[in-house]
Amino acid sequence: MKNGCQIICCLYAVSFVSATAVLADEKTISSAGQRLEVHPEQVELRSVGQRYHMLVSLIDRAGLPVDATRVAQFESADPAVVTVRDGQLVAVAPGRTDVRVNVAGQSVTISVVVSGNKPGSVSLRNEVIPILSRQGCSAGACHGSPQGKGGFRLSLRGFDPTLDEATLRGEFFARRVNVLDADTSLLLRKPLMQVPHAGGPRLLANSIAHTVLRNWIAEGRHTDAATAPSCVGLMLHPPSGRQLNRDVARQQFLAIAEFSDGSFRDVTDLAVFTTSDAGVAAVSADGLVERADDTARGQTAITARYLDQMETSFLTVVSETTGFTWPDPAESNFVDQLVHARLKQLEYVPSRRTPDGEFLRRVYLDVTGLLPPTDVTQSFLADVSEQKRTSLIDELLASSEHAKFQTLQWGDTLRIRKASISSPGVFKFYRWLVRAFEQNMPYDQFAGELLTASGSSFENPPVNYFRTAASTNDCTESTAQIFLGARLECAKCHNHPHEKWTQDNYYGLAAFFNRIQRDATLRKDEIFVSVADTGEVTQPRTGEKMKPWLPGQGDIQIADDADRRVVLVEWLTSPNNKLFAEVEVNRLWRSVMGRGIVDPADDFRASNPPSNTELLNALAEDFVKHNFDRRHILRLILNSQTYQRRSEANLSNGGDDRFFSRYTRRLLTAEQLLDAICDVTMVPESFSGLPSGIRATQLPSPDFGKDFLTVFGQPVRTSVCQCERSDDLNLSQALQIANGSYVHGKLTNGGSRIRQLLNAGRSIREIVAESYLAAFCRVPTAAESNAAVSFIRAPGERSVEEKLEDFYWALLNSNEFLFQH
């Protein structure tokens, strides 16, 4: 009951807010317009009674469009053909007429044709099922759950219309619908709360939704004819680029569906609208977007979903803070230009440039996973050349440590671990990756070698891709997530609720992997991957044998004796497939910036928009232009002013955690942290089964065991999802750092840096200075140095050695050490 009340309140609230907003907008709009634009410019209505919303925009003096839909006045030249009600064209009778749209003294005329001479019958598939989805009836928490609710089961968000037809029309002797007296149908009485309904009120009497459902029943609850048009596309108006500000706080959106008979239909009243960030802007059920509040700024994706179609439009909300001035900071390359453009739009002043020591520590950790040696720090700090940062970046990108650190990150993604690919498999796959990164293998080649690998898992290590992805479904989901940033798991059982991926798409993509064969060989732990020339994927819902399918291309015909994966890779790595490049540049961006332009970095979807689309596009284009050279992209990012900003917020950008006005501060990863502790204390770690000298960031797999790493979020590599590497902060971590045996053991080790420096006769002040260099890549301030020396030299029962251990303990427990900043 509570839910129902909330919905009713919500419905009324929307009307109220809209009304007040209209008044506010009228003042602004009356003085804003330079030119009027109306969508559609012409329209055909195919049945009497059909409605079509109009979207009216005024182009302001700056050339920016402003929504004027709700203040526009409409005038039909022939009301006997078309009338206008609540901003909607309504077909009255066959004929042709013009409708004049007036706003603030400007007008536009659109042409309207009514081609049908009678009212259309209600379509079960195109109207009833969408209505049930829009009202939430077929949501996963309601009747769309696998078991349904209260004995009434619908397919999730209407993805299986055949099932829904059977359920709505015939289940339980058609008890839910009464064609003789439609108003007594349970399908109406329950959501109207005329009889108890656990889901609360879902319909308002005489609303469009109610009318559609009622008419469908009254017309005889018919199914659609086999020749009835089906929806083949969806458009969302206006497209991306609209901006809300203090004066213009609202934007109406229209959803227009394209059908297989070539017709277009306004489905705004049938579609479901969502926003990706309600903290920036909210969207009503009618498609009206409103800025969240006066301080809101940022970007959100407005998504409309109708049947299995989905379309997204990005919208920016700006602040227009009084007194804001853009400082016009330096720009190193297009990364800075595009980041600055967005920051300027959102009125975030970027943080200052990071000092040398902080930069050195940061770039070492980001590129190699390791802290710089103290002698490198000293020489870098002493270097006065202008190019020293660029030179360092080049040097680190070419280093073997960089290749190994990249391998650690890709090892997570590719799930390299003994349990799934055996111990020899781990080393061989690891080595292949290291060599690929050392040689800077172009990313398209890298993907191709993985995805088309055949033969022995030992002789050709990329074959292990199909060992960790041990089934057709796993291959489908892993490949989609790794190379397309798409999380497809949902679409395995039903159309993806938040994406364009349908269940058919899932199995169409699976058809590329269905013929992969994995055979054991006579050699222990080896598998042999080959490709069969028969075998098709069956869509479990429809029983249909699925053809290979590609986004944007549809079903693909491939000869039986060809390796389907080759066709997939050709499409995937094509320069025309922007997504392939975008996903990788975003992954590279995240690896050094701490947050993806799309974040999570492996979750590309319409409802999770990039924080800077132009930047992502530009990086992807540059990536393709440079033959998928990952090192080039990293070099570009690392040399940008954006990367080299401080992590501390200034007065302006404290609220920004998406648009890169400052560097993203984050806890060192488990492996980085363990290596850093080893480096600062100069006590190396050893791993069971591995030779001495192996660093945690260079482990071939997590199977070599260290509790410390587990506590700090080292993934076990059972999922390709980046989310498996936990960045949660927890008490165990604090206990490990503060009281754990690892840290204690390092500090008290007889060969530690403390003992080495003491044995070398270094003064306490010198030891303190070197410790700061090792841990923070900077010399201590005078105050820090004096405090440390005083503490260590203070008389007492404890020895200097013990106090130095305490001093190091304090260093290792400081945020400056624990965090990447």
Add this chain to the structure above:
Amino acid sequence: MSALLIHPRCFLFAFTAVLFYSHFVSADPPKAIRIEPLAVVPGETSELVLHGLNLADATDVWSSSGADNDGLTVGLAGQRLTKQRPSREPSDRVTLLSTSVAGTCPVGIYSVRVATVEGISNPLLFMIDDLPTVPGAKDNHSLKAAQTIELPTAIDGVTESGQADYYQSSGRPGEWVSVEAVATRLGTRLDPLIRILDAAGEELIFVDDSPGLSGDCRVRFQRPESGTFVVSIEDASLGGSSAYQYRLRVGDFPLVAGTLPAAAKRDRSSLLRLIGPDIDDVAKPGSILYGAANRISISGRKDAGSGYAKVFESDLAQSVAVAGSAVDVPFPCGLSGVIAQSGEIHSFRFAAEKGDHIVLSDMSRQSGAAAMLALAIRDESGRAIGVNRRPGTAGGTLTVSIPEDGNYLAEVSEIGNRSGSDYVYYAELRHNSPDFELVLESASIILPVDGYAIVKVTADRKGYNGPIRIQVTGPDGPLAVANELILEKKKDTRLKIYVPENMRPGQAMSLTVSGASVKPNDDDAGESLHRVASTVGLFRKSVPQTPHPPVELQNVLAAVTGPAIPEFFNLSLDNGAVFFPRYVGEVYFTVRVKQRAAGFTAPVALRVEGLPEGFRVSGGENAVGRSENNEYRFQLNGPAEAAAGVSVIRIIGEATFKGQTKEVALKKLPFRVIEPLIVGGKSAGPVQPGGEQELTVRTQRFVPRAGGDMKQIQLELTAAPAGITLQLGAVIAAAKNESQVKIQVAADAQPGRYNLILQATTEVAGHEFTVLSDSFPLVVVPQ
């Protein structure tokens, strides 16, 4: 040290004779761990050193020479009982072997075992190699510390964990060099990885896991401009220790991937073309006498060292593919070729008749060749009769029935689309006739002097379901055997092999176990099938990194004579008999195993023989469960309507201890089919005439698990003396096993001691029956 012994048996006789009786099962069998050097030179007598456990009392050597190889003689050179404990190595004995290799012996990989009276060791592998051996340095773990080598050479080295070993060679720029790491093929733990660097350390070549080398690697290249190159070798998994041995062959020798044809007939001169990278430059095709067990080798340029390969042994006619056109071949035949280009399909045209059942088998992987074949048989129009693109573990098989008389094409291609000179294949095109394969459960046995050994021989039947007669052949002919028949449709037998006469303890020999199909009548036409039993699976299990061992480890049973150790366990059975209650259908009984030798803890395989028809014990030959105190429980099932009676059965236990398998039998055991009720009575004491006495009646019931309980038992006295009766209506209730009833003695009954018998009548599972008790006394005392 020179070779002392041509016939080591003579030398050791006295020594082992002493051991025989005084040293009975005093030690464990020998275990070989490591061999040094990893190769001996053909045409010379060299010394091989085996490290291991319990090698000190070695009595004989088993080697490839005992299996099938010409030109190799391995014997004990003498006893050097060196107490030695290399650091962190579980080795305390070193045995020196003398190896004499004829110059004609092919370069390749061979094997050796050491025998003592306690058993025969696991095999170790070594090479016969015409390259001179140099030991690897201990400190060559960097480019700067690279060990200088003169070509051609072979380095015997050992990797250290996480370290690469470096070797540097200088010579004429552009000169061809072959580098080959032999490690996994020698059974060592090293999975070698090679890098070829220039003098500045720049990597020129990286190679790991070359095709068809079981994890080893090799490469052929030209010296860089400076003329200097460096080879680094390391373990791909960063491992290292004395178990990570390698032999690194460097020189201008041919790298042979195989031959064309890939198979040849034994002891026949065959023209074989060698296949390998750039091989025509270094080795010309030639007539090679193929005689030694599937090995050939060929030298390239003078003194540059030899390349070597395996050859399939086959009696079939051989055909070699020609890329781009179909080759006419006889049927049946062997098919071979090399997949030079990716996607290449090789076709062989053969004639067949309608109804022919044909099998096309990819044999390549079975000997470690690199290719993995997709198989197809098509008619001449290209229509597929059958296709198999599933390679399976060891190569695919395609079986088809020919639809019409005519010509057909057998097509093969590389299923992984791989190609190059390494991808030599061998397939066979045959009639799909009934067949079988034999597998031994052990690769080595101890033959007790004056006794026998038991080895299980399992038949993998492939359409042939008739009996298979097993034969064992030793160096001097067939050995006496028992249980030599695998019965029709049965899968195995526990073959008893009797030690040949005049064998002394500790003497090693190679045995071939083979099976032949047995025709129902001697007059039946057609050839009988003859198959040699395989041991290769056992080797692969113990040395998994080496899936393709030398042929003598694939189908030869290594044996050593040893003193017969006394029985190390015995058996007992409660009540000394097995009982089967009628109408019940199922009963359990327990056999107890008692250990008679310290250290014997292995399970005993028990089987029951001689059960009447219709009876069976569950779990096949083994008891269904073993308790902590060595009690083995059997479940016995039989017909409910079995007639009561007694027959004789045997319970046989079989176990292996210190390499010897013993059978112990409980013979002539009574097997009693009884009524499902046992009744006994006991009177409470004497009774006077005219009196009553209590009688306690106890029963033991057997009821079927799912057949309901036994009904109440009606009791009577049978054949009792006059005047002694049981109370009227004496019964034992259905749910009880004991009841008190009264015996009534008439007043005129005569005093005395009487033996009474109870008659009990009841019903179980719908069957009414009557049983009698054993007699029990009743004393009637005078008043």
